[in-house]
Amino acid sequence: xxxxxxxxxxxxxxxxxxxxxxxxxxxxxxxxxxxxxxxxxxxxxxxxxxxxxxxxxxxxxxxxxxxxxxxxxxxxxxxxxxxxxxxxxxxxxxxxxxxxxxxxxxxxxxxxxxxxxxxxxxxxxxxxxxxxxxxxxxxxxxxxxxxxxxxxxxxxxxxxxxxxxxxxxxxxxxxxxxxxxxxxxxxxxxxxxxxxxxxxxxxxxxxxxxxxxxxxxxxxxxxxxxxxxxxxxxxxxxxxxxxxxxxxxxxxxxxxxxxxxxxxxxxxxxxxxxxxxxxxxxxxxxxxxxxxxxxxxxx
Amino acid sequence: xxxxxxxxxxxxxxxxxxxxxxxxxxxxxxxxxxxxxxxxxxxxxxxxxxxxxxxxxxxxxxxxxxxxxxxxxxxxxxxxxxxxxxxxxxxxxxxxxxxxxxxxxxxxxxxxxxxxxxxxxxxxxxxxxxxxxxxxxxxxxxxxxxxxxxxxxxxxxxxxxxxxxxxxxxxxxxxxxxxxxxxxxxxxxxxxxxxxxxxxxxxxxxxxxxxxxxxxxxxxxxxxxxxxxxxxxxxxxxxxxxxxxxxxxxxxxxxxxxxxxxxxxxxxxxxxxxxxxxxxxxxxxxxxxxxxxxxxxxxxxxxxxxxxxxxxxxxxxxxxxxxxxxxxxxxxxxxxxxxxxxxxxxxxxxxxxxxxxxxxxxxxxxxxxxxxxxxxxxxxxxxxxxxxxxxxxxxxxxxxxxxxxxxxxxxxxxxxxxxxxxxxxxxxxx
Numbered sequence: 001x002x003x004x005x006x007x008x009x010x011x012x013x014x015x016x017x018x019x020x021x022x023x024x025x026x027x028x029x030x031x032x033x034x035x036x037x038x039x040x041x042x043x044x045x046x047x048x049x050x051x052x053x054x055x056x057x058x059x060x061x062x063x064x065x066x067x068x069x070x071x072x073x074x075x076x077x078x079x080x081x082x083x084x085x086x087x088x089x090x091x092x093x094x095x096x097x098x099x100x101x102x103x104x105x106x107x108x109x110x111x112x113x114x115x116x117x118x119x120x121x122x123x124x125x126x127x128x129x130x131x132x133x134x135x136x137x138x139x140x141x142x143x144x145x146x147x148x149x150x151x152x153x154x155x156x157x158x159x160x161x162x163x164x165x166x167x168x169x170x171x172x173x174x175x176x177x178x179x180x181x182x183x184x185x186x187x188x189x190x191x192x193x194x195x196x197x198x199x200x201x202x203x204x205x206x207x208x209x210x211x212x213x214x215x216x217x218x219x220x221x222x223x224x225x226x227x228x229x230x231x232x233x234x235x236x237x238x239x240x241x242x243x244x245x246x247x248x249x250x251x252x253x254x255x256x257x258x259x260x261x262x263x264x265x266x267x268x269x270x271x272x273x274x275x276x277x278x279x280x281x282x283x284x285x286x287x288x289x290x291x292x293x294x295x296x297x298x299x
Numbered sequence: 300x301x302x303x304x305x306x307x308x309x310x311x312x313x314x315x316x317x318x319x320x321x322x323x324x325x326x327x328x329x330x331x332x333x334x335x336x337x338x339x340x341x342x343x344x345x346x347x348x349x350x351x352x353x354x355x356x357x358x359x360x361x362x363x364x365x366x367x368x369x370x371x372x373x374x375x376x377x378x379x380x381x382x383x384x385x386x387x388x389x390x391x392x393x394x395x396x397x398x399x400x401x402x403x404x405x406x407x408x409x410x411x412x413x414x415x416x417x418x419x420x421x422x423x424x425x426x427x428x429x430x431x432x433x434x435x436x437x438x439x440x441x442x443x444x445x446x447x448x449x450x451x452x453x454x455x456x457x458x459x460x461x462x463x464x465x466x467x468x469x470x471x472x473x474x475x476x477x478x479x480x481x482x483x484x485x486x487x488x489x490x491x492x493x494x495x496x497x498x499x500x501x502x503x504x505x506x507x508x509x510x511x512x513x514x515x516x517x518x519x520x521x522x523x524x525x526x527x528x529x530x531x532x533x534x535x536x537x538x539x540x541x542x543x544x545x546x547x548x549x550x551x552x553x554x555x556x557x558x559x560x561x562x563x564x565x566x567x568x569x570x571x572x573x574x575x576x577x578x579x580x581x582x583x584x585x586x587x588x589x590x591x592x593x594x595x596x597x598x599x600x601x602x603x604x605x606x607x608x609x610x611x612x613x614x615x616x617x618x619x620x621x622x623x624x625x626x627x628x629x630x631x632x633x634x635x636x637x638x639x640x641x642x643x644x645x646x647x648x649x650x651x652x653x654x655x656x657x658x659x660x661x662x663x664x665x666x667x668x669x670x671x672x673x674x675x676x677x678x679x680x681x682x683x684x685x686x687x688x689x690x691x692x693x694x695x696x697x698x699x700x701x702x703x704x705x706x707x708x709x710x711x712x713x714x715x716x717x718x719x720x721x722x723x724x725x726x727x728x729x
Contacts (some may be wrong), residue, residue: 052725249486
């Protein structure tokens with residue numbers, strides 16, 4: 001009990017000092033902007049998602065929009081694809097990012113150059129990447145399939161095969177995002193004290209053992225960060241899918257965000273808003289437990 | 300509803316407040332703004348009309364803004380109208396898409412204007428909501444059907460088909476005797492996949508003359524009407540027979556025009572506005588291209604499905620309604636259509652009644668005009684007879700045309716899409 005007291009006191013003193021440092025009304029401008037630009041639209045969207053909305057009129061219809069979303073085969077397809085896309089890209093970025101990070105922290109030639117090269121796609125505009133890759137992936141004239149032809153392989157119909165399209169986009173997303181994942185992983189690896197490796201080597205541990213027993217467990221915070229970021233990125237992805245396939249062929253590569261956008265384009269504003277609320281809930285439901293888990297581990 | 304009204308009232312107040320001095324000096328000059336889509340035709344027509352009008356009215360200047368076409372453009376137009384930030388004059392589709400803009404609350408009613416007497420009644424019906432008439436035709440009327448290679452037809456001794464069976468037989472001959480792709484598909488531009496369906500509507504009406512009214516009231520379903528279901532299955536038949544070009548899934552509209560002009564493909568289902576683009580890019584070769592209406596079940600009832608052009612409208616938030624109306628009067632006049640013909644050529648019949656066509660027109664246009672000579676041989680597309688058009692049609696047609704959905708299931712999916720649109724429009728019976 002006694003030991004706790006100074007701690008509590010200190011915290012109190014700190015919060016008092018923070019309160020008195022600036023008067024409350026200093027927070028007002030920021031609060032008003034945040035309220036008007038973020039809180040009001042957010043809560044308004046919960047309301048509008050339960051209406052029939054034409055921008056000119058609206059009529060309250062309860063949960064009909066949500067019912068519609070879950071009953072419509074191609075809207076549901078978007079939801080499934082969103083999870084497929086989110087988990088595939090997150091898994092890809094974590095494994096590839098880890099492998100690249102291990103490679104790029106070892107003693108190899110051109111390490112600096114290679115690090116830059118891996119990071120480079122992060123700097124390019126997503127739409128640019130999408131348009132470039134949709135040309136590269138063209139089954140007849142695209143460079144990828146022509147290159148495969150040279151080594152005697154018949155390349156797949158990347159964006160045209162409806163079963164493959166969403167995974168082709170996911171592949172490009174992994175290429176685009178792996179640079180950032182690698183960067184975080186490298187930072188995570190750099191934080192592992194070298195003493196562990198020295199001790200392990202003295203005990204005769206192989207490189208493989210060192211990776212599984214030291215590197216992997218100790219870079220868990222980095223892995224968790226990359227997983228969270230990639231999952232959230234993957235679940236709310238829109239620009240890459242839109243630039244490459246527009247959800248096509250047919251509805252085969254639609255994700256939640258592209259479905260929402262198409263409903264908006266069609267003028268189904270209420271339905272589109274309901275989609276946004278669903279997307280919000282999905283991302284929150286996936287991200288919150290991971291973030292909570294991550295925070296607990298770090299304490 | 301409340302927020303939108305007050306918002307537009309606010310915008311109106313702001314804009315009139317700012318606009319008042321400008322209006323006071325409008326004797327010496329008014330500045331109008333106009334929004335058009337980014338298709339080469341619209342941009343050049345808009346520029347030519349504005350230049351011609353400004354020459355005659357030196358005290359008026361009209362600035363042109365360009366927006367994307369397709370559903371991205373729909374977004375822009377709807378949002379700008381809803382937020383009261385629309386230009387004075389704007390270009391937009393007629394027919395079903397117009398209905399979704401709620402014209403009676405956003406646009407200036409032109410029904411009392413003297414120049415409307417010159418606009419053909421058939422066009423007026425597609426820019427009408429309730430008692431109001433809101434637009435004037437911006438370009439010429441169009442037909443939806445099938446472009447074909449006349450040279451190839453001559454070489455193989457083929458006849459223009461009057462029934463779907465004859466069309467498929469021609470395709471069989473082309474496939475057997477040449478390397479030319481019998482039918483050009485360009486699914487990368489998904490909208491082009493709709494033509495076999497949309498251009499079949501004349502044939503639907505022959506079997507079911509009341510389809511449009513019954514459909515609007517919610518009494519006809521595509522999946523349950525034999526005539527309409529046939530429209531869905533046309534593209535499936537072409538796909539199953541293997542008549543499409545090899546890269547039909549990844550080729551786009553521009554590729555389609557190139558293949559048609561260069562003789563790499565024999566048939567291309569398309570709207571006749573493509574004639575202008577072909578003239579621009581391939582010049583003389585257009586004379587080898589012909590056009591016929593999409594054939595249906597019977598040779599005795601063969602006719603063309605007709606598209607109305609987009610229209611110019613005046614926004615209710617405009618400060619220069621009178622000046623804008625004067626510009627509209629110019630566009631809907633003989634002088635106006637002469638400017639249009641000089642700019643993009645004669646691509647179809649004009650819907651301003653004082654306008655004629657030049658004596659020589661490109662071959663596909665001449666082929667199309669034949670159907671206009673007899674009123675029994677043409678009928679409007681469904682989107683001009685009913686306000687209901689589902690937004691997912693192009694994706695559904697791509698699925699059917701690529702062979703991963705059956706026509707029947709596509710029709711059922713489209714019925715749901717359509718009913719969502721009808722409920723959004725607040726129609727009864729859905």
